[in-house]
Amino acid sequence: MQFAFNEDQREIQRTARELLGRRAPLERVRAAAEAGAYDERLWDEMVALGWPGLAIGERHGGVGLGLVELVAVVEQVGYALAPSPLLADVCAALVIASGGSPAQQARWLPGIATGELTATIATVRHGAAAPMPDADRAGALVFVDGDRASISSAAAVERDAWASVDLTRRYARVRRAADEPLESDVATGLQRAEVALAAELTGLAQRALDVTVAYVKDRKQFAHPIGAFQGVSHRCAEMLALTETARSATYFAAWTADADPEGLAAASSMAKASAGDAARRVAGMAIQAHGGIGFTWEAGLHWIFKRAHADAAQLTDADEHRRRVARLAAQRLRAASTQVAA
Amino acid sequence: MQFAFNEDQREIQRTARELLGRRAPLERVRAAAEAGAYDERLWDEMVALGWPGLAIGERHGGVGLGLVELVAVVEQVGYALAPSPLLADVCAALVIASGGSPAQQARWLPGIATGELTATIATVRHGAAAPMPDADRAGALVFVDGDRASISSAAAVERDAWASVDLTRRYARVRRAADEPLESDVATGLQRAEVALAAELTGLAQRALDVTVAYVKDRKQFAHPIGAFQGVSHRCAEMLALTETARSATYFAAWTADADPEGLAAASSMAKASAGDAARRVAGMAIQAHGGIGFTWEAGLHWIFKRAHADAAQLTDADEHRRRVARLAAQRLRAASTQVAA
C-alpha cells in the first residue's frame, strides 16, 4: 500500500506547479479576471502538456492516464487560481467518457483531448440549465438532469453572458435548442467529475492556508507576530486539518475511481463534500486572519473565497452528498447483515 | 420595556440561590446521587417555599405566579444540580394546568401545589413511555404522545426502576394500566414545560461556566494560569456566549408564555433548542478546560454534563424544535404576504 503520488505522478504535479507558479502568479490571475478573459497563452501551454486529454483514453487521442494524475494537475490549477477553462473541460470530458456511447465518445473526445474544442457542464433544474462555465468558447456542452445527461454542440445552443462574483471563471446562460442524451454510465462519469471538483477545491484550501501562514508570521500586533497568539495559531492548525482531510478524501476517491469503481459512489461524495466545505471555510478563515487587509480587493484572498463558493456549487451540493454517503452506508450494512444471516 | 427580573422576581431568585447554595453544595448532591436518593429535607424546604405550586393558580392552592417566576427558581435548581423531583413535578403541573379540563385541574393541581403528591411526565413512542423521572414517588403521571397527553394515578401504573447515567435524578420504566386523556390545551402546556426545561439547562450551563472560570484562573501550566492562554480563554468566552444566548431565549419564552401566548410556540422551541445545546456543549467544554481533572469522578463536572444530556432529551429534541421554528417562521411570512396582497 502506498498512499502518496508515485514518482511519475509527482513529476506531473511538479510540472503543473512550476508552470502555474510561473505563468499564473496572482497579478496575472487578477489581470485576466478583471478583463473578463482567460490567459490564452497559459491555456495553449496546458493543451501542449496534454492536460485536457490527460484522463482520456489513448484510442481517443488522450494521454490515457488515470484520475489520480488528473487530480494532481487540477489541484495545482486550483492552487494557482489559474484563469483557464480546464476544470469544466475535464469534468465534461469525464462525463462523456463514461456516459457516452462508443459513437458519442468517438465524436467528442478526440477534439477535447487535443484542445481543438473545449467542453463544459452544468446541471439542469426544472428544465433550465444553471449558468455554465466557459460556455462562450465551448464546443461541447453537457447538461446534467438528475442521473441523466445530454450533450449539445455549440451550434445547438443560445448563450447569454452571465457573470459570477468569481471573475476568475467566465459563465454564460445557455438554452438548448437540440441535445442528445448520453446513453451509457452517466452516474460514474458524474462521480469522477465530482472528484475533479474536489481536487480544485483542495488546491484552493491549500493556497488559502499557505498565504495565511506567511502573513501571520510576518504581521505584528502587540509586539508579536499575530501567528504567536493561539487565537490565530489554533485557527491556522484547524485550517491545516480541514485541508489535509479534504486531500485525503480526494486522493482516495481518485484512486478508487481507477482501481475500485464499486467504492466510487461513496468516495466521490465524501471527497466533494469535505473539499467543498474545507475550501469555503479555510478561505473564510484566511480573510479573518488577515483582518482588514483580508477584506480588500488588493489582497486577493477574495479570489480564493469566491472560487471556492463557485466550485462547491458546481454539480451536487455538499448536503446531498452527505445524504448519499449515509444511504450507501446503510446499504452496505444491510448487505453485510444479509450475508451474516445467510 | 424591561428585560430583566423585577424586584420581586430577583427576590425569588435570590432566595432560591441562597437556599440551594446552602443546602445543595456539590458534596450533598454527590451523596444523594451515589445513594440513589433525593435530599428529602431539601424537598421539604422547597415545598415549604411553595415552589411546586409557584405557577399553579391560587384557586388550586398554588401561589399563582407566572412562568417567569418559575423559571427564576428552576434555573437555580439546575445551577445547584439539586437532587429533587422539582423539575418533572413542575413540568407535569404545567401540562395539567393547560391541558386538563376544569375537573382534571381540580382533581390534580391542589395536591401538586401543596406537595402532597408529586407529578411527573414522559413522552410515549410506539405506545411505550420513555423512562420517567421520579416515577417511583409520583402520584400523578403524565404521558405525552405527539400533541396528545393523558394522566394516570400511581395506582394505575406498574413501575420498574431504571437508572440513567445522570444519578442526580431517579427514573423508572412505567407501564400504564389505565389513563385518561387530558382534554384541553395540551400543546400550550407542553410549550410551557419546555421553557421550564430550558431554565434548568441554562442553570447547568452557568454552573459549568463558573466552575471553569474559577479553575482556569487558578491552574498553572507553563508558568501561567491556563486561563491566560487564548486556547483556553477564548473557549471560556464562547461558553459565556452560549450561556447568555440560552438565557435570553429562555427568559423571553417565559415572559411570552405569560404575556403574549401567541408567540409561545416559536419562543419555547427557541428556548429549549438553544439551552439544550448550550448546556451540553458548555459542560463538555468545561471538562476539556479542566484537562485530566475534568475526567475524574471527584471533580464532579460529570454531574453537569450528564444532567444536561438527560434534560435535553426530555420531551422534544433540539432538531425537532428547530424545524418547528422554521415552519412557524414560514407561516408568519405567508400570513404577512397575504396581508400585503389583500
Place this chain on the structure above:
Amino acid sequence: MDLGLTASELAFRDELRDWLRQSPPGPTPLEERASFDHRRAWDQRLHAGGWAGVHWPVEYGGRGATLVESAIYNEELARAAAPPPVNVIGLTLAGPTIMTHGDEAQRARFLPPILSAEEIWCQGFSEPGAGSDLAAVATRAHQVDGGWRITGQKVWTSFAHDAQWCLLLARSDPDAPRHKGLTYFLLDMAQDAVQVRPLRTISDTHELNEVFLEDAFVPDAHVLGGVGNGWRVAMTTLGNERSGLVFGKSFQARILLDRLTALADERGLLEDANVATRLGELHIRVEAVRLTAYRNVTSEMQSGQPGPEGSIIKWIWSETDQAITEYAVQLLGIEALDRDSPWAFELLRARGDTIESGTTEIIKNIVAEQVLGLPRLR
C-alpha cells in the same frame, strides 16, 4: 420582567411609524454615487422631520431618546428599509465624543452640522501598523505656532472621500508610554496635506479608504479633550461604536433570513428536514442576538453599564450574519453567486462583520479579561 413597551415607548414608536409611512425612504439606488446622494438626502429628511440623532440630548438637537427608544428607532428604520445614515460616524461617534470631551465652542461649532448631515465625518484611528493594537498608532503630531502639523497614514477609513471632518488619533509625544503620548484631533479634511485614496473591498465597492497626511494642520482649538489625553477620548468613541446600531443590523439579518425562508417555502424546500432544521437554527440565532441586545439595554439603563451579555452582541450578530449568507448561497446554488445578486453581495460583505469595529478575536479577549476576569498573557 416586562418586554412590552411602555406607553411612552409605544407613543414614540407610533409617531415614528406614522412619520415613516408619510415619508418613506424609498429604494436605495445600487450605483455608489447615486446611493450616497440618496442616503445624504434621507439623512437630511430625517433631520428636517426631527428624527436625526434621536439618542442625542435635547439640548444638542436630539430627542434624548432612551436606549429602548433608540433600539426601536433602529429597528423601525430597518423595517422601513431605510438606508443606513451616511453620517453614521458623525451621529454615533463624533457627536457623543464631542459632547463628552469638547468645550463649549467645539460643541457649538461641530454638533449642529452633524445632525443636519451637512458635514460628514470619518474616523482616523486605524493605521497599517495599528489595527487591533490601537495603541501602536504612529501618525505623528508636532506642535507648531497656533496648532499642530500631522504626518502619517490612516487606513480602513469609511466615508473619508465624502467627509469634511475626521476624528484623528495621533502621537503627540513619542517619548511617553504607548497609551500616554496620544492626542485626539478634529481634522479638517479639506486641505491639500490630506490625500484620500480609495480601498476597494472584496465586494468591489468603494467603502473604505486610505488617508495620507503630510504636514496636515489642526489648530489648537480643534484638539479634543486635551493634549496627551487621546487614549481616554478614543475609548469614549469606541464605547459608542456599537450602541444602538446592532438593533438595525440584527433586524437587517432578520429581513435577509426571512427572505431566504420565504424563498425556501415557495420552492417547497421546507419539506426537507435538513433545510428546515438549518433555517430554524438560523432563526434561533437571529432572535438570540436581538433578545440579548434588549437584555443589555435593560442592564445599561438599570446599572449605567453593559451587563456580561453586552460584549457578545456584535460578535454573535456577525457570526450569525455570516452563517445566514453562507447558507443562502449553499441553498440557492450558483444562481446566488450572480455578480448582481444581493446574496453574493451579502456573502462578501458579511466577511467584514467579524473584522470591523473590533475583530472577533479582540472581542473574545475583552470578554475573557473584562467580563470573566481571566488573566492576560501578553
Place this chain on the structure above:
Amino acid sequence: MDLGLTASELAFRDELRDWLRQSPPGPTPLEERASFDHRRAWDQRLHAGGWAGVHWPVEYGGRGATLVESAIYNEELARAAAPPPVNVIGLTLAGPTIMTHGDEAQRARFLPPILSAEEIWCQGFSEPGAGSDLAAVATRAHQVDGGWRITGQKVWTSFAHDAQWCLLLARSDPDAPRHKGLTYFLLDMAQDAVQVRPLRTISDTHELNEVFLEDAFVPDAHVLGGVGNGWRVAMTTLGNERSGLVFGKSFQARILLDRLTALADERGLLEDANVATRLGELHIRVEAVRLTAYRNVTSEMQSGQPGPEGSIIKWIWSETDQAITEYAVQLLGIEALDRDSPWAFELLRARGDTIESGTTEIIKNIVAEQVLGLPRLR
C-alpha cells in the same frame, strides 16, 4: 498511488484473519476484574500465537511488521472485536523506548515479559502540577548507594494497580534547567514505598490511578538512557504514543457509527433528510481519519518521519468520536443514557479522547509550531 495491499501485506492480513477465525477473542466481560483477566489472557493467547508486538523487530520477538502491517493488525483486531491489549503501555511505549535507549541487560531483562504479558507496565509521567507542561515534573530522585530514592506523586496512571513496572520520569537535578535535570527510571511497583490509589473516571470506571512515591528505590541498573537524559528518553516514549493505535481506534469509531446507522435505518430514520445528512457527515469524518492515518503511514515509510497530516490524526479522531457519541445520544434519546447502555458509556469515555495523550490544545500548538512553523508566544 496504490491503496491496494501488496502480496506480502495481503498474506500478512490473511494469516492474521485465519488465526483470528480459529482463535476468536470472544466477548469481553463488563465487570472490571473479569475484563482485566480476559484481556490479559487474550494478550497471552496473542503471544502464544505469535501475534503479540507485531511491530517489534524480529530479534526482540516481534514480527518486524511494517507500518502498513501494523495498521492492518490494529484494524483486523478491532474488526474481530478483540479487546485492547492490557499491556498496551508495555508494547507500545516501554518496549520501543527500552529498545532505543536501553543497554543489553535491560533489553534482555525487560523485553520478553512485556511481549508475553507476564509483566504489565504503566507510565509515570504526569503529575498534579505537570500535565500539559511535562517539563514541570517535580518528583525528586536522590542518588543513594547503588541507586536512587524517589519521592513524589504521579497521576492519570493507567494500569498502575496491575502493573509490575513503571516508566518513571523524575527530577534528579533540581538545579539544572527545567528540561535538563530529569532522569528516566524503570521503577519496580512492588515495594511498600509505592502506593497506588484509584481515580474514578466520569464513567465510574477504574481506569486511572494516582501513584504516591515515598523514598521508592530504583537501582542504578534501572536508569534508562543515562542520568540527566530523561527529557530525551521521554520524547522517544511520547513519539511512540500514538503510532498504530489510531487504526484500531478509528475502526472502533466506525463500528460504533455503523451500529448507529443500522439502528437509524431499522427505524426508518434515514428518510429524515436531517438525520441522513448528519450521519453522512459523521461517516465522512470517520473515513477521513482512517485515510489520513494511512497517508501518514506512507509519509513515514518514505521519509522516515510523519508528514504534516500525521500530527492531526489523534485530534480529528478524538473530535469525531465525540461527535458520533453525542449524536447517537441525541438521536436515540433518553434510552441511550441508560446507565448500562454502551452509548452512555461511549459518550462519557469520549470526553477523555481530547485530553489523554496530549490535549487538543497542545496538539494545536504542536501543529502550529512544528508543522506550520508559527512562532510561539510563551
